[in-house]
Amino acid sequence: MNGFVFLIIIVVAVIIFLTLLFSFIPVGLWITAYFSGVKIGLFTLVGMRFRRVIPSRIVNPLIKATKAGLNLSVNELEAHYLAGGNVNTVVDALIAAQRADIALPFERAAAIDLAGRNVLEAVRVSVNPKVIETPKVAAVAKDGIEVMVKAKVTLRANIERLVGGAGEETIIARVGEGIVTTVGSAVTHKLVLENPDLISQTVLEKGLDAGTAFEILSIDVADVDVGRNIGAQLQTDQAEADKRIAQAKAEERRAMAVAKEQEMIAEVQSMRAKVVEAEAEIPLAIAKAFEKGNLGVMDYYNMKNIVADTDMRKSISNLNLDKDDTQK
Incomplete structure (x- = not known):
């Protein structure tokens, strides 16, 4: 009974070992490549495993290229894969270029693919604009x-x-x-x-x-x-701008005129103040003239009469002007 159990354990271990072995060594892929005419060694496929390269990503495009008559090597495809390129797309582009009689070497196709462009789409656009x-x-x-x-x-x-x-x-x-x-x-x-x-x-x-x-x-x-x-719109905008400039200049001139007027008013008020100040000094001057004997009483009264006569003439003149305006 113990021998039977031991035999079962050995059989299971062998099955597990063979399963792991064949999963690591792609024998089925090697057989497919062999019957497709692609000469690739079994140890080369094992080496791809150690280089972290998925063998099917290299072998299947290589089979496709070989059937199409392209002369590509495993090392070229594997190097392009390790560089981050899309091996399958490059091979499809090479096949399409060969069918369309377009000169496209593998190095240029790989460079185009690594540059981030879709090389297969480029070939299609070259054939069909x-x-x-x-x-x-x-x-x-x-x-x-x-x-x-x-x-x-x-x-x-x-x-x-x-x-x-x-x-x-x-x-x-x-x-x-x-x-x-x-x-x-x-x-x-x-x-x-x-x-x-x-x-x-x-x-x-x-x-x-x-x-x-x-x-x-x-x-x-x-x-x-x-x-x-656009021309008419630009002319309209220009006319509007000219109008605003003219209004600004007119406003500037008006402000300058108002300022000038205010300045003149200030000058007139200053002159009036000076006149009032001078008139206020007249009585003092007359008093000093009396004190010094330069002005007599009769002279003073004659001067007052002249001033009164002047005021009367001015009043009569103003009455005549008002009468003429009323008649008109």
């Missing part, structure tokens, strides 16, 4: 009328410039700049509406795809709308 649409770009012609243009740009990926080349955002920005320049140089907005192809021709001649990861095949104007009369 894509169309991107710009937002509505507002520009003003020389006659002051706003024109809003929307364009469709046909792009083809440039494999040679995918690493380090600018993306779609740069293309859209440059096309928008070209639209603004073209519309801005037009004499009237009607010229743009009559010949929208002028925008396409002018923008294409600028070579906007320089330094980008794409080649511009065509620029087609999809929509042209007339917007606001």
